[in-house]
Amino acid sequence: AGDPAAGEGKVAACAACHGSDGNATAPIYPNLAGQNVAYLENALKAYRAGERGGGMSMMMTPQAQSLSDEDIADIAAYYGSLTP
Amino acid sequence: AGDPAAGEGKVAACAACHGSDGNATAPIYPNLAGQNVAYLENALKAYRAGERGGGMSMMMTPQAQSLSDEDIADIAAYYGSLTP
Numbered sequence: 106a107g108d109p110a111a112g113e114g115k116v117a118a119c120a121a122c123h124g125s126d127g128n129a130t131a132p133i134y135p136n137l138a139g140q141n142v143a144y145l146e147n148a149l150k151a152y153r154a155g156e157r158g159g160g161m162s163m164m165m166t167p168q169a170q171s172l173s174d175e176d177i178a179d180i181a182a183y184y185g186s187l188t189p
Numbered sequence: 190a191g192d193p194a195a196g197e198g199k200v201a202a203c204a205a206c207h208g209s210d211g212n213a214t215a216p217i218y219p220n221l222a223g224q225n226v227a228y229l230e231n232a233l234k235a236y237r238a239g240e241r242g243g244g245m246s247m248m249m250t251p252q253a254q255s256l257s258d259e260d261i262a263d264i265a266a267y268y269g270s271l272t273p
Contacts, residue, residue, distance in 0.1 A: 147244045162240070
């Protein structure tokens, strides 16, 4: 399972759109605070694999491709731990 | 813009996984309560266009393909109106 404390140190890029508190900086982006961790991991892995097109995938695919499995677990754990 | 009241009458299928209150019925599904409406619309349209693979897209693509633009706007407005 991911480590939310480690994840907090890995979300600098994410936070530009999703906020460091998981509240998106614009309505076109999803809020992530309190989101289900399993869903967040699967979504990031789908972006990383190039499976998720449309929407903001031109941004998310390369971002996710810079992440290891451990990074994904940590980041998902961090955002999932926040209160919406 | 979508009509949340109309959307409430269109989420019977969505609710099986995302809950009628926007709280997912299992951690593999995303919570939708209070999610940003523009994001929800774009995500549904990407599924409908077959652009979003991976994750639960085998379920979401056909579901979204049954929705009109108005349905998508209403459903997004409904879930976005709920408190997380």
